[in-house]
Amino acid sequence: xxxxxxxxxxxxxxxxxxxxxxxxxxxxxxxxxxxxxxxxxxxxxxxxxxxxxxxxxxxxxxxxxxxxxxxxxxxxxxxxxxxxxxxxxxxxxxxxxxxxxxxxxxxxxxxxxxxxxxxxxxxxxxxxxxxxxxxxxxxxxxxxxxxxxxxxxxxxxxxxxxxxxxxxxxxxxxxxxxxxxxxxxxxxxxxxxxxxxxxxxxxxxxxxxxxxxxxxxxxxxxxxxxxxxxxxxxxxxxxxxxxxxxxxxxxxxxxxxxxxxxxxxxxxxxxxxxxxxxxxxxxxxxxxxxxxxxxxxxxxxxxxxxxxxxxxxxxxxxxxxxxxxxxxxxxxxxxxxxxxxxxxxxxxxxxxxxxxxxxxxxxxxxxxxxxxxxxxxxxxxxxxx
Ligand SMILES: *Cc1c(COP(=O)(O)O)cnc(C)c1O
Numbered sequence: 429x430x431x432x433x434x435x436x437x438x439x440x441x442x443x444x445x446x447x448x449x450x451x452x453x454x455x456x457x458x459x460x461x462x463x464x465x466x467x468x469x470x471x472x473x474x475x476x477x478x479x480x481x482x483x484x485x486x487x488x489x490x491x492x493x494x495x496x497x498x499x500x501x502x503x504x505x506x507x508x509x510x511x512x513x514x515x516x517x518x519x520x521x522x523x524x525x526x527x528x529x530x531x532x533x534x535x536x537x538x539x540x541x542x543x544x545x546x547x548x549x550x551x552x553x554x555x556x557x558x559x560x561x562x563x564x565x566x567x568x569x570x571x572x573x574x575x576x577x578x579x580x581x582x583x584x585x586x587x588x589x590x591x592x593x594x595x596x597x598x599x600x601x602x603x604x605x606x607x608x609x610x611x612x613x614x615x616x617x618x619x620x621x622x623x624x625x626x627x628x629x630x631x632x633x634x635x636x637x638x639x640x641x642x643x644x645x646x647x648x649x650x651x652x653x654x655x656x657x658x659x660x661x662x663x664x665x666x667x668x669x670x671x672x673x674x675x676x677x678x679x680x681x682x683x684x685x686x687x688x689x690x691x692x693x694x695x696x697x698x699x700x701x702x703x704x705x706x707x708x709x710x711x712x713x714x715x716x717x718x719x720x721x722x723x724x725x726x727x728x729x730x731x732x733x734x735x736x737x738x739x740x741x742x743x744x745x746x747x748x749x750x751x752x753x754x755x756x757x758x759x760x761x762x763x764x765x766x767x768x769x770x771x772x773x774x775x776x777x778x779x780x781x782x783x784x785x786x787x788x789x790x791x792x793x794x795x796x797x798x799x800x801x802x803x804x805x806x807x808x809x810x811x812x813x
Pocket of ligand 1: 487488489490513514516559585587588608609610611622623
């Protein structure tokens with residue numbers, strides 16, 4: 429591959445010495461699970477996000493599971509979430525015996541449609557999970573408003589959105605709980621697995637700390653049934669190194685995104701899919717599109733600093749056009765990825781629902797993530813269709 433999606437070896441090269449000394453520190457400490465590195469990391473990332481409680485856990489999927497369990501989601505309950513997301517969002521709901529209730533995506537930022545969230549709230553709704561997709565926050569105000577009125581917990585799936593903002597508020601600080609992932613492909617990636625739960629509520633923080641270690645505050649005395657959801661010292665030590673460089677990494681991603689958008693407009697005739705945000709269910713308005721038109725990632729958020737560009741996702745309109753572009757790029761050594769080829773309501777394990785989600789279904793056919801990273805500017809020439 430001439431142009432890989434992501435080059436973690438290159439990305440880590442500037443921090444090599446720091447990462448190696450973090451490794452030495454942990455090796456010399458003899459502590460490997462939930463020790464001083466995890467504690468220090470929790471304090472540092474809580475301060476970076478601006479949230480009182482941050483609990484380091486095994487991964488982003490378990491973070492969702494813990495958050496749902498902490499607010500009491502169980503068999504018979506319903507949890508509203510988007511159908512166009514990574515599997516873990518809906519998977520965590522189902523792992524607790526509850527039912528994911530899906531909503532469609534907006535044609536602007538591809539985040540969930542908030543009017544459909546409101547319409548689907550019923551007596552069994554036990555939680556709502558807005559996903560901040562590709563590094564951009566979902567439109568939180570309508571969700572927070574209805575959730576407060578009805579007493580429904582909101583869990584922000586911020587796995588792709590560490591540092592993203594909605595009207596000045598950080599992802600993971602707006603809902604009842606926030607969940608993050610440190611999978612290596614995320615903007616703050618461990619050298620392995622890791623995750624985080626955030627909350628302003630001290631009682632929920634305490635409960636998650638217990639659930640993380642089999643429901644026991646005092647070892648061998650179990651108040652509830654949890655699991656092993658612990659974060660490793662080594663990963664926490666590596667994450668502390670990378671957290672120090674996160675602000676500048678995000679700045680580079682933003683600068684890269686801006687430049688790539690401009691180049692795609694100039695060289696590929698790419699256009700934005702809509703003129704304005706339609707997350708609340710307004711009708712789409714935007715320029716006319718011929719098949720094969722490249723649609724740029726649209727920012728519903730007004731601030732330039734709001735998007736964290738965990739993925740750079742374009743859309744290629746018309747049947748088969750996305751796949752044709754993907755093949756052409758692959759033949760030239762340019763790697764691309766599809767987030768996501770199949771929506772949750774169409775998965776074998778969830779397909780009892782007969783409902784249709786037209787926008788999500790078309791996004792699965794038309795979206796394409798381009799190689800994108802924070803350290804070398806990609807030129808549109810390298811990606812020419
Ligand atoms: C990556 C991701 C997760 C899961 O995180 P892991 O650390 O891989 O378990 C959950 N939700 C979304 C939206 C993600 O992108």
